[in-house]
Amino acid sequence: MLLNRENSGSRWRIRPDGAGKVTGGLVYLTDMTAQPMLYGLVLRSEHPHARIISIQTERAKQHKGVHAVLTHRDIPGLNAFGIAHPDQPVLCADTVLYVGDALVAVAAESMELAQEALELVEIEYEVLEILEDPEKALLADAPQLHKGGNAMHRTAFARGDVDEAFKQCAIVVEETYYTPRQMHTYMETEGGLFVPGEDGRLTVYSPTQHGFMDRMQLARILAVSLEQIRIVSSPIGGSFGGKDELNVQPYGALLAIQTGRAIKMHNSRQESVRAGLKRHPMRMAMKTGVDAAGRLLAHQVDILSDTGPYSTLGAEVLNFATEHVIGPYKYENLNVKGISVFTNNGMSGEFRGFGGNQAIFALEGQMDRLAERLGMSPWQFRKLNMRQKEDLGPFDQPIAMTEGAERVWTAVEKSRLWQEKTLLEQSAIAVSTDPWLKIGIGAAFTMHGAGLGVGIPDPAGGRLQLAADGKIEAVFGYEEFGQGLLASLEQMLIEQFGFGAADIRMIIGDTDIVPDSGSTTASRATAMMWKSLQRLKKPFTDQLLKEAGAIMGCQAEELQLREGGIGKQTNDQVLLSYADLASKAIFPISSETSFSFPTSPTERVGAHFMYTYSAVVVKVELNTLTGRVKVLQQYHAVAAGPVINPQGYLGQIEGGSSMALGFTLLEDAVMDKGHYMTRNLDTYLIPTIADQLGLVEVEPIEHLPEQDEYGPRGIGEVGSVTLAPAIAAAVRQASGKWVTKLPIEPEFLQETPFFLTGASGNDRT
């Protein structure tokens, strides 16, 4: 059944954070101010690669209204940050490695004065050779950007003997795929308010996806204890992975401590483009072979990833890509190698899909090419080779078993859109009266891992408590960046416990209050809240009913939780409100749980245990005169266990697919010699409503095996993964051309008009 408002009935709910968002009343962290307050700005490198000869700040310091001008000398602790491996300087001391590298931070009484102060800073550079091509960065004579060399991280996974197997193959397809430097383009750029307290503590109001990680990193930079810092991190105007790493926080924090004044920072879009993370551009060379019956015998992959100047999560993204270029298929022989390379380009890092987007575009391209060479239906070809429910995961690791793969496959096979493709192939339906418009339909398939994977601490948990005023407080260390985390939490509390929305108070995003529930990343938060509530349900309910029983003079077993309070199972009345329970209870009522995201029993770092399966069919219209591709219809089948929040689920798949549409047709933060050629949204184009006029249908497949104890799988990322290869397959049908590079260049699909070639308008080949 398609997911929409009508089919969801009363489960379709208005979001608890909705009123503030539609009225503009919700105060984002970049809307906050304090009095008195200074404005913080950062001076970034003019050059993508240079040695710093000197930094002169005297004139800037003397400028009126300037309260602090900081350089690397003013950092009390570690002059570096990075979630996995801190190698990015807060303020560069001797070398700059990209145009976003920070050199000086200033605080002044206005944004304009701060800007003027930056212009008064004099920096002398010795410009060095630029590494802009990751392949060239690996050459022996290339300048080494880090002590360990330019090869930041390597991966390998092999089984059998691919060289021998290729000799046995009836068909071998070799292709190299390229993906773009996509920008997150959250609408709220990075920023926040940094407030030093009278007690000597610092409060940081700034978006992040893991408040406790920011606290740890900032404490390390400031050389203070964790307790000295409070991070308030929600609400957030979009993140998509882009705000997980520190951005403005080190500068705001340093300036606040130095001046003793509140500091406001809010990046301009240009600053955000220049300094912020992007999706890793990857080159993926693949060689894949089948026997005459179409069985995959061998798959060889070389991944080259441009990670930019510093590590952040570049290694983890490559691990993910390595797993997902193997993906949902079985091969007797495998040889996958990956390398992530330091360059002087922009910072690459975490981005929704986490390397899966690149991997699946390439892998599914191989499957379509092989099927066509075999003369098989691309969908039957996938069925023949895909992992069955009892099979191991891509790294031969045990995984949480589901029938997701087969069920999304079947959903597509039966879909109206896929059947239309067959009719299109048989020319059984009229396509278009305009000969320059061509129609194509394509499909793709993926399995996408959730959680951080083996070898990375992946804590989870939360707390339920009855507050003094009678509110049921749900306290989690997760963040709301728009995905609907609060709506999902509220819906679970209502549906699983029986509370009413008015009974509930949700508390997130404040390290002084919440437990460390791990990061809000990797499609994990809803699954981890669900699991937390499963674990908390009995102890918390028992406590509430036991205290209520003591007050009401009856057995806890006679009672149950209701909207508004507690009643007897024999009738519908509320006999004791939660407020009365709170005021009369002798003992505090609170339950906390902590556990870890489930992992596979394997040694393989990064291997996943829980997967979401998705399959997408898409119909496109290609205008061969302009080379532009219009996506007319999309059908997404997603197997991710139960739908926790219908509106949120639909929004994640629709929104993710829009991001994938941009990745496929529009977006690339082009760089030339280490400089961004795009600085703002006039030249970096993301989909507008005019690009999204086509119908998007989403079919959730909720089935899980009876013994499954893991509940909902993640849906935050998968919507952004599967569309690109489906569009590429549709473009193949429409144009006869194989796409190897994203975004698809219109020039590549443009054809000389028939009236210039003299060919008949009906001549379709």
Added chain:
Amino acid sequence: MTEHSKQAESTFALRCVINGEAQTIETTASARLLTLIRDELELTGTKRSCDIGRCGACMVLMEGEAVNSCLAMAYQCAGKSITTIEGISKGGFDPIQQAFLEEGGFQCGYCTPGMIVSVKGLLDSNPSPSEDEIAEALSGNICRCTGYGGIRRAVTRAIEGRMLAK
């Protein structure tokens, strides 16, 4: 507005009506309306995102027409009636806001005030726009979260809601 630019340019008293209230703001002729709204009047529902009139997060109504407040200078506002998202919300939820709530026409919410302002500007002048007219009117409002599905459903619902209300 800041001390510095006040000195660099002579000030004038901007008289205009914002959300139905007459305002007099000491500012410079070239001060951006976005800055005046957010910093002087502390109406932070109007958002800053691209500063070049491309994204629509800062959209306000000027004499009923949607304009990017980051591109409107103070002198262009003299004598004008300006409505921000706070103005639209004054008497409770506007039917457009109600439709956005019910259809889930938002996620992170950062583009939402500007989006609702643009929908209001459209529907006040064209109560039953075609799909193409909706796309035209909203193509200056970028939303990164929703993929526009919920927004389109919200606009359709808002059109129906306004028709019924008549």
